[in-house]
Amino acid sequence: MPHPASDHFQGKTIPEHLKDARMKGAQATSELHGLEISGSQSAFADTVRDTSLTFAMLWLLLHTYLPQLTTLLAIIALGWLIWKTARSASLGWARLSRLHRVIEEERWEIEHHREQEREELVELYRAKGFRDPLLTQVVDVLMADDNRLLEIMLDEELGLPMESYEHPLQQASFACIGGIACLALGALGFILWGTLGLLSAFFLSFVLSGAYTAKIQRIALLPACIWNVSIFTLSIGIVYLIEKSVLI
């Protein structure tokens, strides 16, 4: 049943309002392109994957047509590194700005709709199994301190944990390191075994970064590695085969 009075709930029931709030919190923490895990490790692995696949495709497509491709790729690599680093920082800052905006909105709600915030707390803790008089006592304690109340509402209502994100520049630094590491490995492979070495190095980088991501996301390692092998092979294979059939 819709909640009477206040525009705080915008005609929704308290559980519906809480569900919306959770969605809003999830949107605030996600990167612009989806729900990818934030942080330096993720940025590192993401950059390694993108770099290895992009440069492997560029090499496959162009090495038969451009005699100075090594030099050209080295130049492109500089621009690519700047792009990946700046993009990672930019995404991090965008997320931080959204999170700051969410705290500001929630703080305003606490200051101006105190009673409704209390009702939300009651609903949240009732859902956790609390019953009166303990429920009222818990809510009284939580309502006593505005700083604590804001922290609780961000965590419980919006699902936003405090002190859990890295600084955008830190994230960007790891993205940059990931790009440099991947390109260095590719260059080493090329120096040792030519085209085969370069493609193998990029393939290895792609699969290892997939395994690393699986590890930090705590998902099954083997399927993740095999899926990455498949995705890399499919992407490269499509480019190679179409190029052969269209241009030759």
Next chain:
Amino acid sequence: MISHTKHPYLFDEFFASGKEESISPFLLPSARKWGHNLPLKAAILSACFLLLAYICHFLSPTFAPVFLLFVYILSGTPALIQTVQDLLNLELNIDILMTLAALLSVVIGSGMEGGLLLVLFELAGSMEIAVTQKTKNALSHLNKLSPTTAYLVEKDGHLVERSVREIPINSHILVKAGEIVPLDGHVIEGSSFITLDHLTGESAPITKTMGDEVPAGAKNLDGTLTLRTTKSYKDSTLRQIIELITHAQESKPTLQRWIDRIDKKYATTIIILTFLFAISLPWFFPHLPYIGVEGSIYRALTFLIAASPCALVIGAPTAYLSAISASASHGILLKGGAILDALAKCKKVAFDKTGTLTTGSLRCTNISPLTEKAATIPITQALSIAGALERPVKHPIANAILSFIQEKNLPYAAIENFLAVAGRGVKATLSDTSLPCYLGNKAFLLEQHPELQPFFSSNLSSSVQTYLFYDQALFAFHFEDEIRPYAKEVLSDLQKNLNMDISILTGDEEHNAQKVATQLEIQHVLSQLKPEDKLAQIAKLSHKQDLIMIGDGVNDAPALARATVGISMGKIGSSAAIAVSDVIFLHDNLSHLPWIIKKSHDTLRIIKQNLSLALCVIFLASIPALFGWVPLWLAVVLHEGGTLLVGLNSLRLLRKK
């Protein structure tokens, strides 16, 4: 009151800082250091790229533009964003002219000069942001001090923690030892020593017992007090001080506003004139084409470069930065360059007493007998007993008495049955004679021995009254606040060499204020002033002439914010006073005052020289540019040469003397 250590996230502080990244509640504590002084770091990085571009210009000219591109992106992007925002808000200022001039420098092939322009501009701006960042934290310091919860005593005697916002007048609250009083109220149960050092800067403990009024923000030292609240959160003493500071800051006229107004008019005029000349020059010179090296657009662009006030703009900030830097190495923190302007105009100085002219720490100076029996007992014996009684106690009076005894290298007497009565005194029995001995305030001793009433002196020099009684002997302790070293010489320098009028404004008792004034030969003294009285006096004193206020306590904070220039003591000063001040003496050294005033005069002189030089260059280059007498390259050389000269002139202020 609940300790804040329970709650690591002080959202009030975060919002008061303007949502500073370096204290963002969402960032890991270890990641917050990445967010410190980002604009300054970007400006320094940009300067490094500019240097690389300059070196490459000689060694490998084809690579110079690569590094220059970094300079334009790092320093130019923020400038471009600001410019677009200003344009969208229909604001024309020097920021826009600078960006336009930098971009036009690229167009005319002087990218290096444009880069230099951007780097200097960003460096000056970021330094100012870094220094003035503390001003944003002014209210967050007070919010830290201000308790957010209180223990409410319910009718059945249960204690419930409540937000101070939800506690109405006439509620009963409990304040434990060591806590800050959350709301104003009357004591209805208990007694304790409290200090008002958070509010007034006075560190001497005051006894509070049933019926006494206790202000919010006072620190409860030893006992437990139950208060009946007399004010709500919004009207509490601490909130009133916060309000006073806010209003005082808002009402303070700043030099920056004046500069902004000039900026706008100048930039508007130059931009309009540029377009006007570009369009109308061929009307006055019929053979002049619009396009081409000698065309009207070329001449108008030359005029814009020549008239771009780079030297004019950096003339003041570089001088300020040099003076700020020299001051910082001297132990003086200035919150922005405009403070130097204001300092140079000041003709009066108002000093707070405790903590500013004096050291702020209580010092026991003497002990005197009040009864006949006391006159027959050696003072050393009385001091030994007093030392034994005060040794287990921790508060400023005990510390002062113990230091006095330690100076005399006296042993402590042996005592038994020690008992401390919170907010009143201590008692024990002497081990060798089993005689009872008491040390405490007048009320405490009268409770034990009412017959002592006629012997209490009403003429003690100190506002703190502490007595020792044993074996029919009554002694009084004398305390005073120490005058700072070189205070007299500094005041003499201010009066004789800098022609400053000097006043003392203090919340202390009149006789204490007069004593210090006499010692320092100051005529104008106002005592027993509450924070609002100080604020009113500052407003009155600064009505006709600009005034410097120098203080340290929270009670000085509104006055410091209202004065033309507020100066606080960095070591002893309360965080609120430091936060609202314009200048902070990091080493609490009073002799810094004449130094910084002289430095402000030097800064103003250098700025005048810089502005004169910059205006000369503008007039010499911009008007002839319209007649085609000054080519574009010469306009750039004159423009940048003027800028360089102005910068070098400013560097003279880096000298410490």
